[in-house]
Amino acid sequence: MENKLHISVSPHIHSKRSTQKIMLDVLIALLPATIAGVVIFGITSLAVVAVCVGVAVLSEFLFNVIVKKQQTISDLSAIVTGLLLALNLPANVPLWQAAVGSLFAIIIVKCIFGGIGRNVVNPAITARVFMLVAFSSMTKAAFPLDSTAGATPLALLAEDKNAVSLQDLLLGNVGGAIGETCAVALLIGGIYLLVKKVITWHIPVAFIATTFIFTLAVHEFDFMLALSLVLSGGLILGAFFMATDYVTSPTTPLGKLIFGIGAGLITVLIREWGIYPEGVSFAILIMNILNPYIDSLTARKMFGGAKK
Amino acid sequence: MASKLRGIKLKSRKTTEGMHSVKMPAPKTVTIPMSMHIGKPVTPIVKVGSEVKVGTLIAEDTNNLSSPVYSSVSGKVTKLTDVTISNGNVVQMVVIESDGEMTIDENIKKPEINSKEDLVTAIKNSGMVGLGGAGFPTYAKFTSDKPVETLIINGAECEPYITSDTATMVEKSDDIKTAIETIVKYFNIKEVVLGIEKGSDEAQKKMEEVASAIQGMKVKVLPPIYPQGGEKVLIYHTTGKVVPTGSLPIDVGCVVINCSTMAGIGNFIKTGMPLVERCITVDGASVKEPKIIVAPIGTQLKDVFEFCGGFNEEPFSVLYGGPMMGVAVPDLTAPVLKQTNAILALTEKETAVPKETNCIRCGACVTNCPFGITPPAITKAYKNKDAEAAIKAGAELCMLCGCCSYNCPANRPLVQTNKLAKELVREFKMKEANK
Structure with missing residues (x-):
């Protein structure tokens, strides 16, 4: 009897959406910011990107080999983590420190918890926070090649609210991490993710709007200053690319809004009253930890009156 | 009315849209299963050698959510055999050799309905x-x-x-x-x-x-x-x-x-003519001439495909029903059933061959579920063999429509697990009822 037919459970067709395609879209979306970073901060930033991505992929590969797990590097998520970490580092970070950070992100935060989808907190964010605590180089931001400024826009704006022009903030011609300064490039990437339906608007909009409104309230409704502060630091990068990480953010629209609002509030609290000038990473990290609770409190209601 | 339930947009793929049905000639043999309803299988009242005509009763219903079965051709019963069907159950089949005449049973008459x-x-x-x-x-x-x-x-x-x-x-x-x-x-x-x-x-x-x-x-x-x-x-x-x-x-x-x-x-x-034939869509990229056919119940799929010009290329999978909820058949001797509305022969390109990876918690399964179920919660309950948690997660509510699996980028077998969880809940409830 011929018996070559494939047997499987329904559905027998698929949307063709895959983890790999989603990760590829994220990489494409990060491309403008990466290019902008290299243009603004010079070729050393490319070295940082190469080291972070290379170490991320290699460490995940070796981890899987050592623990005899199925190889997962083809899902591209390690590249995304490596690139996101690099974009969060200053261009003048010692390359060995970048390598340690990348190793930390992949092995400690991701692989040990079971690999993609199992991490509790965002690997790139956590590695950045780890580096901030471990290496003093992290507190000294890099500056654009043609810049004479000696501090990040967040520090400068704290001294003098007219110290940084809006144009420089939009184009990224200010001090900071490789991928966080050019707001225009980040927004192009963010819009790409929205159009491709990789992310929804809820988290970025809630995060940025909350930060803006809270900042406005703190600074006596100085609109231009609040706008400058929103465009400074890692907010745009964090809001579009890090806070929207599926694994560590809520699934329902309401949950996403709560997550974004919470992250915005914590960001401003740290920026205004904390000892660090920037609070985006800490804010996302804290919301990552709260995520399971937000998720269970905002679960979709089932049809047909499944009793609560 | 509140807002509409969610659903997904699928490519219609209806090649046969607008076509008229064509009646398939009587096949040489028909194989009629005694279980084409959800209840207990029925028992044949015919024997090997019995003469039957179109519409002759061959199995009476037994009241347990069953339904009577009638011969779909005229001819002679040649075999009563047990066959394992796709759900793993063994079902008796009545094999009838057709005389090609399609003579209608003379007892067929308009029912008298007054109440x-x-x-x-x-x-x-x-x-x-x-x-x-x-x-x-x-x-x-x-x-x-x-x-x-x-x-x-x-x-x-x-x-x-x-x-x-x-x-x-x-x-x-x-x-x-x-x-x-x-x-x-x-x-x-x-x-x-x-x-x-x-x-x-x-x-x-x-x-x-x-x-x-x-x-x-x-x-x-x-x-x-x-x-x-x-x-x-x-x-x-x-x-x-x-x-x-x-x-x-x-x-x-x-x-x-x-x-x-x-x-x-x-x-x-x-x-007074009972259900002896079905209008069926025969489609899929493997099928040379997709058609809407009217076929006698019990017609083997190979005869159906032959009537539709055979295959362009060997099918990767053959389904009863649609691609979202249909059942894959193991081989082409499987017969047309009462509830068969489509027979699809799909190429490998058309059908999904999912490679499973870790859940990335993207939420596509929850977002796309018409009923707002969280399929991974059912998966978790099932893996823990926790029937009560499965009930709470909505295992009974799930209609197995497949929207979750269809959209899952990690190709998780969500529908499959939901099916198993439903079974777990059913067994649990039976045990509870017998306590």
Whole structure:
């Protein structure tokens, strides 16, 4: 009897959406910011990107080999983590420190918890926070090649609210991490993710709007200053690319809004009253930890009156 | 009515859209299973050597949600055999060699219907089951003491490829009309709604003609969104009524019947000819000449494909029903069943060969579930063998429509696990009931 037919459970067709395609879209979306970073901060930033991505992929590969797990590097998520970490580092970070950070992100935060989808907190964010605590180089931001400024826009704006022009903030011609300064490039990437339906608007909009409104309230409704502060630091990068990480953010629209609002509030609290000038990473990290609770409190209601 | 339930947009892939059905000639042999309904299998009353004609009773119903079975050809019973079917159960099959004459049984005559009871008996004798694929004996929907407020006719053919219901609405609108008129009369039903997807213009026109002749009937045109034809989805979108988990449509005063089932009932009321043939969409990229055919029940799939010009290329998989909820068949000796509305031969390119990876918690399964279930919660409950957690997670509510698996980027076997979880819940409830 011929018996070559494939047997499987329904559905027998698929949307063709895959983890790999989603990760590829994220990489494409990060491309403008990466290019902008290299243009603004010079070729050393490319070295940082190469080291972070290379170490991320290699460490995940070796981890899987050592623990005899199925190889997962083809899902591209390690590249995304490596690139996101690099974009969060200053261009003048010692390359060995970048390598340690990348190793930390992949092995400690991701692989040990079971690999993609199992991490509790965002690997790139956590590695950045780890580096901030471990290496003093992290507190000294890099500056654009043609810049004479000696501090990040967040520090400068704290001294003098007219110290940084809006144009420089939009184009990224200010001090900071490789991928966080050019707001225009980040927004192009963010819009790409929205159009491709990789992310929804809820988290970025809630995060940025909350930060803006809270900042406005703190600074006596100085609109231009609040706008400058929103465009400074890692907010745009964090809001579009890090806070929207599926694994560590809520699934329902309401949950996403709560997550974004919470992250915005914590960001401003740290920026205004904390000892660090920037609070985006800490804010996302804290919301990552709260995520399971937000998720269970905002679960979709089932049809047909499944009793609560 | 509150907002619409969610659904997904699927490519229609209906190659046979707008075609008329063609009657397939009598195959040499038919293999008729004794289980084409959800209840207990029936026992054949014929023996090897028995002479049968089209419409001859070959197995009586046994009341346990079963349905009588009739011969679909004229000829001689050559074999009674046990066959393992796709769900793993062993079912008896009656093999009949056709004499090619298709002689109609002389006992076939128009049923006499003068009361509600007569009508239910007629529906039972017609051998009708849910022809949309579920196989629920139709008469059993009319045996409740609760009043039928709304009769809903399911013409929402939401699965890709399938066109047989739409073709039936076009070609058998008179039979559908007869069935509605008779049921409405004896059950004193005030409201009839036929749900149809936007885009089936000819069928919609025909059904609107029927509706204009029947008091209290209307045609509700619904957006072509899968799973529009799901029973609870259709009830909600046509009447706004919510069927609670664990309840039946009749508990909210509704009875839902597929349009092809209605046509079959109408035909039986008019002629007394029970369910012996099916209108089926034969499609898929492997099929040389996709067609809408009318085939005797029991026709082997290989004969069906031969009638449709054979294969362009060897199919990767062959399905009963649509690609979202259909059942894969192991080989082409499988027969046409009562509830077969489509037979698809899919190429490897058309069908998904999922490679499973870790869940990335993207939430696509939750977002796309019409009922707001969280499939991974069911998976977790199932893996822990925790039936109570599975119930809480909505395992019973799940209609296995496949929207979650379809959209899952990690290709998680969500529907498969939901099926297993439903089984777990069923066993748990049986144990609880026996305590």
